[in-house]
Amino acid sequence: MPKLILIDGSSYLYRAFHALPPLSNAHGEPTGALFGVVNMLRATLKARPEYVAFVSDASGPTFRDAMYEHYKANRPPMPDDLRAQIEPMLAIVGALGFPILRIKGVEADDVIGTLALQAQQAGIEVEISTGDKDMAQLVGPGVTLVNTMTNTTMDREGVIEKFGVPPERIIDYLTLVGDTVDNVPGVPKCGPKTAAKWLAEYDSLDGVVAHADQVGGKIGESLRAALPQLPLSRALVTIKTDVTLEQGPTDLALREPDAAALRELYARYEFKAALKDLDAAADASLPSPPGRVIGGEGTTAPRAPVESSPKPLLQGEHGFDLAAPGAYELVTTQAQLDAWLEKLQDAPLIAFDTETTSIDPMQADIVGLSLAVEPGKACYVPLAHDYPGAPAQLPRDAVLAALKPVFEDVSRPKLGQHAKYDINILSHYGIAVQGVRHDTMLESYVWNATATRHDMDSLAKKYLGYDTVKYEEVAGKGAKQIPFSQVDLDTACRYAAEDADITLRLHHALWPQLESVPSLRSVYENIEIPLIPVLAGMEQRGVLIDVDELRRQSQQLGKRMLELQQQAYKEAGREFNLDSPKQLQAILFDELGLPARLKTPTGQPSTNEEALEAIADAHALPKLILDYRGLAKLRSTYTDKLAGTVNPRTGRVHTSYHQGAVATGRISSTDPNLQNIPVRTEEGRRIRQAFIAPPGWKVMAADYSQIELRIMAHLSGDEGLLKAFHEGGDVHRATAAEVFGLKPEEVTANQRRAAKAINFGLMYGMSAFGLARQLGIDRGEASDYMARYFARYPGVHAFMEATRTQAHRDGYVETIFGRRLYLENLQSRNQAHRAGAERAAVNAPMQGSAADIIKRAMIAVAAWLRNRDDAHMLMQVHDELVFEVRADTVDEVREAVQQRMQGAAELAVPLLVDVGVGANWDEAH
Known part of the structure; x- marks a missing residue:
């Protein structure tokens, strides 16, 4: 029989993240989860399946969120280190030749369930590679589960051995037990053994419900109390097998790997074994590529046309066949x-x-x-x-x-x-x-x-x-x-x-x-093209790093890590390896008896950041481990690594800025990424002290104040929001005063925090549910806040609605300067897909306009600096520009930079720029 391997990509990524230490490459990019996923996928390739798919959760809500607003509400946010590895993972998966499926509105489980059923009906053997217990409900004739971490296969007998019930009763079993990770309510105090016992005795969930009055004791009371919500729980744990998919099982053939892309990715993330295997598999001979074999006198050999080439979307208008040989x-x-x-x-x-x-x-x-x-x-x-x-x-x-x-x-x-x-x-x-x-x-x-x-x-x-x-x-x-x-x-x-x-x-x-398209031509000619020499000049100049300061910080971090290690030993009552999840697991949960709030994909108590934060109030040790890990990351990613990026030719660090990488128009930075220097902790901010100016010079940082919110005021034309900015006070306090009907001086800290969350949250499509989670209030109260906000700022609501309408009509939205931001899924029949695209439609004009404004500012400032040797633009970090300025001209340069940044756009509200000066970036920021 042909075989279809369905890879639960989300399970792969989480399992690899929790199973491996926090690895990183020379650029400080996290690589632990990537490393695990790559190794598992390489093992899958050795099986040479006829069909295969890598299925991952898409962003945005699913139908289960609509069904139950508290679904997965207990889950902590995805760690930043894990989130940063998603896109690289997908790039590697695609380069390996795996078809990737990410379907909005449903979970990866539902896509896998649908394909498994379709393949089963077509006589194709199915192997589901996962560690998710919910998948056991899919096991049947020709459908098995494989856990690549434990190298075990689970068929029908394996399901019965593990859970005590057959695959066709797994849904009933999960309904009774519930799921604390996904926040699916089960029967309180009903564990796996009790659920299996009830199902063996009463045959099914319906049988258990029918005989609920016969179950005695406290557990019987819990069962009867839970009866009203069991149908919801059953619906939540049931994997859909009828998802509408554009591809069926036989459309999922493994493609030829993109060796060039893989080599680049493996080299970037330092996967040496994978690189070695890639090289070993490469053909030693170098076939002569077709076309244009050139002689020294300009003779040519024509290249045969590529029959499989798609029809060009754009044709030349100069009488030359743009696909002809040269x-x-x-x-x-x-x-x-x-x-x-x-x-x-x-x-x-x-x-x-x-x-x-x-x-x-x-x-x-x-x-x-x-x-x-x-x-x-x-x-x-x-x-x-x-x-x-x-x-x-x-x-x-x-x-x-x-x-x-x-x-x-x-x-x-x-x-x-x-x-x-x-x-x-x-x-x-x-x-x-x-x-x-x-x-x-x-x-x-x-x-x-x-x-x-x-x-x-x-x-x-x-x-x-x-x-x-x-x-x-x-x-x-x-x-x-x-x-x-x-x-x-x-x-x-x-x-x-x-x-x-x-x-x-x-x-x-x-x-x-x-x-x-005049607006696009203007963006191209007036923003992007003039920016090229500006960025080139910044890259050539580079930024001066105090290597000795980084070494001192590394030593200080090491000393503090040692202190935390000794404190951890004291709290644990013995010495252990703080970097060993297995040893930590034994101490926290076996020896200290702390509650295991989160589990790993293999069912073991988790010791990741979220799990430790969940029990940090129960004992001193989890907080010590969290502090230790935070310092270890700073040391390995920044203080130990940045010094290694200093160019020996110049003695400076030279990043690469990318104009064509981010859809909204923002500039990104790599090798090293200077836009990601941490600022949330004191130790993180201290790293900026190593970014210094030469003797006789100063570091100057100029940062736009609340630029996206000001753009929202401009685009919406809302009188209340415009007034708040024109009055020049605290806009979040002014918003809170409007929303809560108070005088500004009467606004409490919590009310200001709520107004700030609404001000910024609306730009990112935050729902009442999201606001409720952020503020720690119930959804009804959050909805009331948002209703009051829109009542006080009707122009904002009108702008959001008009933007959604325009996006649906045109397929894109525009920045203030005419940059187009195309949006997928605006016409999707899937409600969740449409909602996600509509949220992006509202946010994109703000982000894109902010990107255009700082680019225009950079061009204007660079033009002013062109014939000067007393100031240089060094870095662009989000809404901030960083300079080194000769000390005797700081005042003149500060005024000129501030003037040009504030004049980069004419908005209905003033653009404000905060400028700081110091011996290093931390002092200036």
């Missing part, structure tokens, strides 16, 4: 270079790209560069290929000197794909690139940020129907991969010249689309 020239003589310099003189647009020794632009050296001035024709100029027998190449310095006037001439328009990288590379050689008018990554990003990834390979496939030559095809894979400098020149030319050519073709496909 003719590329390898430039190795002065005569060839001179001919290309002549072409560049009169070119309407110059596409350029660099080949280097590293993806880190601040440590990379140039190997060669490519140029194109018309679609289908390009050249590659090798500068540093050094393999044995390599042909003679033009001198690097001479070539760059000849091209320097072209690159620095602002009147000669230039085009790149992620041009910021190439700008940074050329800056190492004294070339200050100017005149970048277009960037295809940003053209795609502004056109539709969510339509595709914005790398060149993805864009070529989507918009040209063109398959590009991949880096692995020319340089090899894994341990056998060679540096680009050792790739033979003809092969290097085929790969590198294509980059410039395809960049130019993509521009001819994308630019007419942007031109046709």
